[in-house]
Amino acid sequence: QDCEFLLLGNLSPQVQQTTIQRLKNRPKLIVLDTMNFWMDIALDDLLATLKLVDVLTINDAEARQLSGEYSLVKAAEKILQMGPSYLIIKKGEHGALLFQGDRMFYCPALPLEEVFDPTGAGDTFVGGFIGYLAKTDDISFENMRKAIVHGSAMASFCVEKFGTERLFEITEADLASRVNEFRELASF
Secondary structure, three states, X not given: OOOOEEEEOOOOHHHHHXXXXXXXXXXXXXXXXXXXXHHHXXXXXXXXXXXXXXXXXXXXXXXXXXXXXXXXXXXXXXXXXXXXXXXXXXXXXXXEEEEEOOEEEEEOOOOOOOOOOOOOHHHHHHHHHHHHHHHHOOOOXXXXXXXXXXXXXXXXXXXXXXXXXXXXXXXXXXXXXXXXXXXXXXXX
């Protein structure tokens, strides 16, 4: 009930709202993950919940559904007007986009030779994202860019084995090496 960073997993928007309302103090950052199912059956509750959070994470199809826009840039503009200060649009094997106001950042996904099981990659991504922010205690846009890369690196490990198996094997050095691969992939 008293945390600095809160990640609300993909649950009913009403459960997410209740969780926020029961907090003793407002966290430094509230991240919400949701999906198309809640847009279909609980849109009003979802829209009310979006007003209470700082960061929304959804995939590209969900961004289009929620906003009614095909362009992800236009979709982000509309969604940011719904309440969150930041929006992360996950694009699976095509990376992720971070939006805040008129600022945008794109992080590619690491091309992997073999993907064993993509189940849980999105959850691992958002966990790596908020974990990096909590570790660095910096919620600036610039640090969120780094957090997206760390989340993407964690997700790239997740898909290499079944379930969470690969995540139990990695070390800080493995993560640093993978982040460096992202750095080399995106720099020119």
